[in-house]
Amino acid sequence: MVRAAALIFSLLAAPISPERIAVGSGNAVDLATYECRDIDRTTIVQRVCYDSAQRALLVAVRGTYQQYCGVPMETFDALMHAPSMGLFVNRVLRIAGADGRYACRT
Numbered sequence: 001m002v003r004a005a006a007l008i009f010s011l012l013a014a015p016i017s018p019e020r021i022a023v024g025s026g027n028a029v030d031l032a033t034y035e036c037r038d039i040d041r042t043t044i045v046q047r048v049c050y051d052s053a054q055r056a057l058l059v060a061v062r063g064t065y066q067q068y069c070g071v072p073m074e075t076f077d078a079l080m081h082a083p084s085m086g087l088f089v090n091r092v093l094r095i096a097g098a099d100g101r102y103a104c105r106t
Helices: 002-013 073-081 085-098
Strands: 020-022 028-030 035-038 045-051 056-061 064-069
Touching: 045 073, 045 085, 056 073, 056 085, 064 085, 073 085
Parallel strands: none
Antiparallel strands: 020 028, 035 045, 045 056, 056 064
């Protein structure tokens, strides 16, 4: 009982910091403003994070996050409801993100 109480206290006392992830470009992104969803209906896409204010999308594909910028809410919704999220990522986001409309420019 004492060990359980000590464990609970240590978890509550630990500082909570926003999650940061590394994206494919090597940059770190703070997820404090993102809404993230773990994906379990596909083996290709593991997680999707979207910041509607910045129109920024992060997609974890086989463990590597890819970042897309200027993504409208409609495109995010289409990804989340796509019959095949992997095909959607490859055909819509990657093509448009490589050097196109969803490419992040620094």
